[in-house]
Amino acid sequence: MTTKFELRADTGKRKRKDGLSKIRIKVCSGKTNIKYIPLSIYGDPLYWDNDMEIFATDKNARKAEDKERNKRHEENNAMLAKAKERCRGIRIDFERAKQISTVTQFVEKFVDKKRTEKVGDYIKNDIAILKETNHIGNARSYQRTYDILKSLYPNFDNRLFADINLSFVQDFDRLLEKRGNNGNTRRYYHSTLRAILNKAIKEKIATEQTYPYGKFGFSVNGLEQRTAKRHLPLDIIKAMRTTEMENYALEQTRRIFVAQYLCFGISFTDAAALKKSNIVVLEDKRFIIYKRQKTENAKSATPIKIMITPELQEHLAWFEDNCVLIDDYLFPIVSKSGYEGERLYNHIRNRLWRINGNLKKLATHFGIENMPLTTYVSRHSMAMALSKNPAIGVDKISQAMGHSDLTTTQIYLDELTAEEMAGVAEALTAY
Numbered sequence: 001m002t003t004k005f006e007l008r009a010d011t012g013k014r015k016r017k018d019g020l021s022k023i024r025i026k027v028c029s030g031k032t033n034i035k036y037i038p039l040s041i042y043g044d045p046l047y048w049d050n051d052m053e054i055f056a057t058d059k060n061a062r063k064a065e066d067k068e069r070n071k072r073h074e075e076n077n078a079m080l081a082k083a084k085e086r087c088r089g090i091r092i093d094f095e096r097a098k099q100i101s102t103v104t105q106f107v108e109k110f111v112d113k114k115r116t117e118k119v120g121d122y123i124k125n126d127i128a129i130l131k132e133t134n135h136i137g138n139a140r141s142y143q144r145t146y147d148i149l150k151s152l153y154p155n156f157d158n159r160l161f162a163d164i165n166l167s168f169v170q171d172f173d174r175l176l177e178k179r180g181n182n183g184n185t186r187r188y189y190h191s192t193l194r195a196i197l198n199k200a201i202k203e204k205i206a207t208e209q210t211y212p213y214g215k216f217g218f219s220v221n222g223l224e225q226r227t228a229k230r231h232l233p234l235d236i237i238k239a240m241r242t243t244e245m246e247n248y249a250l251e252q253t254r255r256i257f258v259a260q261y262l263c264f265g266i267s268f269t270d271a272a273a274l275k276k277s278n279i280v281v282l283e284d285k286r287f288i289i290y291k292r293q294k295t296e297n298a299k300s301a302t303p304i305k306i307m308i309t310p311e312l313q314e315h316l317a318w319f320e321d322n323c324v325l326i327d328d329y330l331f332p333i334v335s336k337s338g339y340e341g342e343r344l345y346n347h348i349r350n351r352l353w354r355i356n357g358n359l360k361k362l363a364t365h366f367g368i369e370n371m372p373l374t375t376y377v378s379r380h381s382m383a384m385a386l387s388k389n390p391a392i393g394v395d396k397i398s399q400a401m402g403h404s405d406l407t408t409t410q411i412y413l414d415e416l417t418a419e420e421m422a423g424v425a426e427a428l429t430a431y
Contacts, residue, residue, distance in 0.1 A: 003029045003101050005087045007053040007080060008036075009045050021045040023076075025083060025110070027103050033132060035103050037110055039083055041076050044069075054080060086110065102132035119164060120146065120157035122205065123196060136345035137269075137294075145192040148176075161206035164197060169212040173223075187223040194220060230371050231380035237261070239366055241311070241429070250365075252323065253358035256331060257378055259315040262428055263306045265379030268355070269293055272333035272348045279308070279330075286313075288330075307425040385428050 005028075010021045021044075025037040047056045047069075055073035058066055090109045094101040101109070104125065123146045130139035149156045152175045169190065176186045194213045200206035212218050232240070241258050245251040260266050266274075270293055278290050288306040308316070316330055323332035333351050334344070356374045363373035371377070 003027060003091070003103055003106050005084075005091075005106070007084070009043070009048040009050070016042065019044065021048070023080065025087065027106050027110075029103050029132065033103050035107050037107055039079070041079055043073065043076050047073060053084070102129050104128050104132060118157065119159050119161055119196075119200075120150070122161075122200060126196070126199070131342060134341050136342050139342075141188075141192050142196065145189050145196075148189060149193075152176075161197070161200055162210050164193075164206075164212060165210040166212040166217055169193070169218045173218070183223040183225040187220055190218070190220045190223065230374075230377050231384040232368065232373075232377060234385065236366055236368060237381055237385065240362070243366075245362075245365070248322075250358055250362060252332060253355050254362060255315045255318055256333070256355060257359060257362075257375060259312060259319075259331065260375060260378040261382050261385075262309065262312040262315070262425070263288065264304065264428075265382035266306070267292070267294070267379070268333070268352050268375040269348060271331045272329070272351070274330040276328045276330065309425050309429065311429055312425075382428060 006026050008024055008026045010024060016022075020042040023039045023041040023043065025039065026034065027037065028034040043055050049056050054077045057070045057073050057077075061067050061070050087110065090106060091101070093109070094106075123142055127139050127142045127146070130136070130142065149172070152172065153159070172193075173186055173190065176189060181189075190213075197206060197211060197213070201208055201211065213220060240254060241261075243254075245254055256271070260268070260271055263271065270290060273293065274288060274290060278288050280287055280289055282305070286308040288308060289303045290306075291303050306312075319325060319330065319332050324335065325332060326334065326337045333348065333355075335351070336347055339347050352375065359373045359375065363369075
């Protein structure tokens with residue numbers, strides 16, 4: 001969404017005792033994402049023209065006091081013109097750089113704000129930018145990491161980037177372990193902190209001199225603990241694909257899970273975002289084409305192509321005939337129209353909680369006892385099913401789909417023709 005700006009006079013409580021109002025630049029993106037930049041310009045609100053965004057002057061002024069007021073207004077209007085010109089220049093700079101500015105970035109650029117070396121302020125600022133650009137998941141990760149750092153180090157907000165050295169992260173890891181956090185949880189916090197430091201170094205706010213990670217620093221990958229592969233046996237997958245449930249909520253959940261499986265183990269969040277516009281025709285075959293939200297902004301991210309097989313089409317048709325689909329969504333996950341940003345993210349997370357609750361009941365029905373059945377199991381089950389078919393060289397796909405190199409998978413799938421993609425899709429149901 002485009003960032004807009006306009007001049008506004010403070011006519012409320014912020015008026016000075018002499019009745020004059022300060023002029024502020026209103027920077028907004030949408031109806032709710034609004035910030036104000038105060039200017040050192042004051043004037044009588046009675047003479048403020050909100051449409052023209054200037055102070056009105058009286059061309060017929062005769063009295064000395066009226067002429068003096070006209071002079072003040074002309075001086076103020078000249079400064080306002082410069083402020084507006086600066087705003088237009090900032091917008092042009094972002095356009096030339098092919099960047100969509102957030103409200104926070106626009107304000108920082110206008111006031112020529114120097115990004116602080118204090119890590120806490122830097123993280124909070126990035127959280128605001130991530131929310132404005134609808135990267136809610138990343139914003140949550142940053143927030144959780146910031147909260148744990150504040151909890152373990154009450155004075156964390158006073159720490160500079162130079163303080164985040166090898167000694168600090170080693171102590172941070174010891175405190176996490178003391179709290180009872182396992183290796184994977186500690187890896188999560190370290191990975192987020194590392195991403196923050198890398199970004200700060202790239203922006204020349206931090207330096208590499210005290211960088212605590214990397215080849216000779218703290219090993220984040222060394223914290224990873226292998227988890228049991230959460231995939232279903234082929235006979236259970238087949239049973240879930242072919243057994244209809246009498247209960248509507250469980251049948252809807254079963255079909256969502258199976259459709260995820262048929263969509264190459266698409267994540268719940270990505271499935272929730274799929275719309276009719278994601279369906280395209282290639283070489284006389286219908287495909288769902290999308291980019292993973294998790295990696296869509298990466299330079300190497302390529303679209304994923306999913307052939308719509310007859311079985312997948314049957315599920316999509318069932319959703320359309322038996323569920324309330326809004327805003328052209330393909331899956332019956334988003335149930336409220338007009339949601340966006342953090343509100344949409346929270347809605348989808350709530351729906352995920354409900355679906356996983358129903359999957360727990362389905363696990364009992366299908367006799368799945370050795371692991372919790374969640375939407376994510378569809379991804380590992382898909383990789384396992386493909387690995388059983390050596391005819392299509394799926395060893396690379398199976399490895400990549402299981403928390404390894406997702407980029408490798410995307411590149412491999414992108415290189416396949418529509419006919420080859422059909423073979424991959426059919427391999428998921430060839431038993």
